[in-house]
Amino acid sequence: MAKSIVDFTVQKISDLLIEEAVFLYGVRDKVKQLRTELRRMESYLQDADRKQDEDESLRNWISEIREAAYDSDDVIEAYALKGASRRMNMTSSLYSIKRCILIIKRLIEIHQVGSQVDEISSRITSLTRCLETFGIKSERGEASNSLHGRQKALRRSYSHVIEEDIIGVEDDVKILESCLINPVHVCEPVHSPPSTEPEKRVRLTSNSASPNTNQGYKVVAIWGMGGLGKTTLAKKVYHSTKVRHNFESLAWAYISQHCQARDVWEGILLKLTSPCKELREELVTMRDEEVAKMLYEVQVEKKCLVVLDDIWSVGTWNNLSPAFPTGRSLSVVGSKILLTTRNIDVALYMDPTCYLHELRCLDEDDSWELFQKKAFPKHNDYADSRVSTEMEKLGREMVGRCGGLPLAIIVLGGLLASKPTVYEWDTVRQNINSYLRKAKGKEQLLGVPEVLSFSYYELPYQLKPCFLHLAHFPENLEIQTKKLIRIWVAEGIISLVQNEGEGEEALEDVAQRYLTELVERCMIQVVEKSSTGRIRTVQMHNLMRDLCVSKAYQENFLEMINSWNVDETNRTSQARPIGCPNLYKLHIEGPIVNFPQPNQISSKLAKLKLQGCGFVVDPMTTLEKLPNLRLLELQLDSFLGKEMVCSNKGFPQLRSLVVSDLSNLEEWKLEKGAMACLRKLEISNCTKLDVVPEGLRFVTSLKDLEIRSMFAAFKIKLEKGGDEHYKVQHVPSLVFHYCDY
Numbered sequence: 218m219a220k221s222i223v224d225f226t227v228q229k230i231s232d233l234l235i236e237e238a239v240f241l242y243g244v245r246d247k248v249k250q251l252r253t254e255l256r257r258m259e260s261y262l263q264d265a266d267r268k269q270d271e272d273e274s275l276r277n278w279i280s281e282i283r284e285a286a287y288d289s290d291d292v293i294e295a296y297a298l299k300g301a302s303r304r305m306n307m308t309s310s311l312y313s314i315k316r317c318i319l320i321i322k323r324l325i326e327i328h329q330v331g332s333q334v335d336e337i338s339s340r341i342t343s344l345t346r347c348l349e350t351f352g353i354k355s356e357r358g359e360a361s362n363s364l365h366g367r368q369k370a371l372r373r374s375y376s377h378v379i380e381e382d383i384i385g386v387e388d389d390v391k392i393l394e395s396c397l398i399n400p401v402h403v404c405e406p407v408h409s410p411p412s413t414e415p416e417k418r419v420r421l422t423s424n425s426a427s428p429n430t431n432q433g434y435k436v437v438a439i440w441g442m443g444g445l446g447k448t449t450l451a452k453k454v455y456h457s458t459k460v461r462h463n464f465e466s467l468a469w470a471y472i473s474q475h476c477q478a479r480d481v482w483e484g485i486l487l488k489l490t491s492p493c494k495e496l497r498e499e500l501v502t503m504r505d506e507e508v509a510k511m512l513y514e515v516q517v518e519k520k521c522l523v524v525l526d527d528i529w530s531v532g533t534w535n536n537l538s539p540a541f542p543t544g545r546s547l548s549v550v551g552s553k554i555l556l557t558t559r560n561i562d563v564a565l566y567m568d569p570t571c572y573l574h575e576l577r578c579l580d581e582d583d584s585w586e587l588f589q590k591k592a593f594p595k596h597n598d599y600a601d602s603r604v605s606t607e608m609e610k611l612g613r614e615m616v617g618r619c620g621g622l623p624l625a626i627i628v629l630g631g632l633l634a635s636k637p638t639v640y641e642w643d644t645v646r647q648n649i650n651s652y653l654r655k656a657k658g659k660e661q662l663l664g665v666p667e668v669l670s671f672s673y674y675e676l677p678y679q680l681k682p683c684f685l686h687l688a689h690f691p692e693n694l695e696i697q698t699k700k701l702i703r704i705w706v707a708e709g710i711i712s713l714v715q716n717e718g719e720g721e722e723a724l725e726d727v728a729q730r731y732l733t734e735l736v737e738r739c740m741i742q743v744v745e746k747s748s749t750g751r752i753r754t755v756q757m758h759n760l761m762r763d764l765c766v767s768k769a770y771q772e773n774f775l776e777m778i779n780s781w782n783v784d785e786t787n788r789t790s791q792a793r794p795i796g797c798p799n800l801y802k803l804h805i806e807g808p809i810v811n812f813p814q815p816n817q818i819s820s821k822l823a824k825l826k827l828q829g830c831g832f833v834v835d836p837m838t839t840l841e842k843l844p845n846l847r848l849l850e851l852q853l854d855s856f857l858g859k860e861m862v863c864s865n866k867g868f869p870q871l872r873s874l875v876v877s878d879l880s881n882l883e884e885w886k887l888e889k890g891a892m893a894c895l896r897k898l899e900i901s902n903c904t905k906l907d908v909v910p911e912g913l914r915f916v917t918s919l920k921d922l923e924i925r926s927m928f929a930a931f932k933i934k935l936e937k938g939g940d941e942h943y944k945v946q947h948v949p950s951l952v953f954h955y956c957d958y
């Protein structure tokens with residue numbers, strides 16, 4: 218797993234070096250150096266991945282490597298992304314003073330990013346050295362083992378791009394394009410559907426009222442039931458070049474059932490105007506009415522297209538409407554709204570003269586085509602050979618039951634994609650029939666809810682907790698897969714899988730595979746991929762989420778807290794315990810009443826940062842028992858007592874410790890044998906602490922001691938020649954900052 222992450226990072230950095238060369242200005246050489254270090258490390262990881270099961274400490278090193286790779290990814294990408302906006306700011310600022318300030322800011326930024334990249338590079342270099350000391354061999358260029366092979370297979374399956382698979386919307390797109398682009402009365406159906414073809418997908422419900430300006434329809438509405446493809450169609454239109462050329466600014470907003478008007482307005486305003494940082498900051502301080510007015514005016518002055526996706530009720534529109542020029546106050550510049558809704562009344566209420574586009578179900582051929590794309594994805598080498606006549610017969614029968622609903626069809630296709638034999642297809646067909654009989658009392662069409670619920674019922678048991686866990690995320694949220702995988706692993710949702718002849722597979726590998734399987738089963742959708750094909754973010758259709766939440770309740774998997782209705786006290790009391798069995802890194806900011814017992818904290822915890830926690834009892838007595846804690850930062854009055862004690866054999870793995878801003882701390886005792894591996898210690902702004910602990914002289918592993926913002930007396934005692942120097946004379950690097958008062 219670590220290898221695959223480093224692999225991805227190396228690839229990503231290489232892509233950025235080529236594509237974003239301009240934006241990496243100033244740090245390019247450092248980034249190249251980082252890539253070299255990552256490549257060197259990569260050559261060791263194959264062997265390390267294999268051997269990690271045999272050795273707990275090696276597993277910890279590998280976790281650190283994974284962290285370092287993630288950090289590299291984050292730092293460089295953030296810098297390159299900032300590049301574009303930075304360049305715009307530079308070119309747009311005509312005034313020389315502003316330009317100078319920007320240049321200075323830029324130099325500081327280059328310096329900061331440069332130092333971050335340096336720091337990660339040297340972390341990676343020393344991690345690579347550590348791997349060597351574990352007897353791990355470099356395997357550059359060796360034939361890939363089966364684990365690596367599986368990673369490649371995973372990556373291949375990522376190439377399944379949803380946009381390529383859109384079926385049967387060409388006519389709809391043309392009609393909607395023409396409605397949005399052309400002035401009055403020109404949005405005739407491209408192919409007028411003959412009245413004898415009721416199943417034809419395109420149906421124009423051209424409203425009896427005609428548009429009331431020479432700018433054509435002001436509001437264009439796509440209307441139809443959930444899962445029919447309204448959002449998909451609207452996206453296609455929104456991204457069409459013709460449409461984009463016709464408007465000066467465009468914005469897309471998803472309107473959730475519980476949306477806050479202010480958030481929607483701000484989101485749209487930001488997209489329509491791309492304001493500078495100062496304006497953004499100003500926006501936050503503005504009153505709601507001012508934001509609404511500003512958005513209204515932008516649409517009156519500039520030709521804008523705003524998409525309101527999935528607007529449910531007239532009430533929601535009433536809340537949003539002050540920011541939109543509809544009805545009599547139509548803008549002369551030709552701004553328009555494209556909306557999708559399940560409720561025809563909303564569209565007619567918004568604008569009785571709107572253009573209504575009723576989306577129909579797919580016909581039999583399109584349904585079958587869509588189904589095939591999901592059931593036999595291109596990356597399956599045996600795809601073509603699989604579609605036997607028998608399978609087609611079974612497939613068509615099952616697809617027929619989906620009644621032309623795209624969401625039902627893709628989920629059914631995704632479900633059957635994992636079943637290669639005719640026998641399995643027949644079993645699914647029979648299961649669907651008996652499922653329908655149970656659910657509805659007699660055989661009939663599968664609606665979306667039935668297919669979705671059937672697809673859950675068919676999920677392999679180990680994937681169910683992952684699916685149910687998604688109920689924690691709010692409606693329509695784009696979920697970052699990197700984080701999701703970490704959460705699944707940390708919360709112990711993923712269990713180890715024993716593979717024949719291959720030993721145990723890393724938990725992150727398993728999590729990644731499960732995520733891919735949920736995508737392939739169309740239970741979640743990919744929103745964004747990286748240039749290397751890694752799935753960056755996923756999303757769940759709201760009908761699927763409804764199912765997910767209801768199953769999660771049924772299975773007692775979820776105690777959902779509605780954050781809008783919970784006050785602060787309740788929120789803390791209902792918060793999850795931190796005892797996730799695989800928790801690796803934890804940062805707590807803010808007060809905690811009771812410090813947990815050692816057995817309530819994951820024994821795997823490696824990094825802990827505490828800020829402002831306000832413990833009254835010495836936290837060291839608990840923390841020193843954590844067997845894998847490697848980095849600890851105790852900051853900002855996280856401990857309010859006067860005395861802190863670390864006992865013999867405490868903190869067996871601790872490498873780095875920061876003790877900072879503990880304003881009451883007077884004495885710190887360190888027994889001989891505590892912190893036997895400590896390499897780096899920082900003591901900062903603990904002004905009541907007179908001396909470093911006596912026991913520090915036994916910490917022979919200590920390489921760096923940094924003293925910051927302490928009184929001059931403290932420094933004088935500790936310096937060479939001072940009374941306390943004997944405690945730290947073995948430390949190669951002793952540095953003081955701001956200790957002169």
Ligand SMILES: Nc1ncnc2c1ncn2[C@@H]1O[C@H](COP(=O)(O)OP(=O)(O)O)[C@@H](O)[C@H]1O
Pocket residue numbers: 379382383384385386441442443444445446447448449450557587623624627742758
């Ligand atoms: N015409 C289509 N071709 C292929 N897939 C489609 C089509 N319409 C919808 N889908 C798929 O069905 C799912 C649900 O579609 P969506 O547009 O979200 O429906 P709605 O907005 O009407 O609820 C999406 O994942 C999408 O990929």
Ligand SMILES: [Mg+2]
Pocket residue numbers: 447448449526527557
């Ligand atoms: Mg939708």
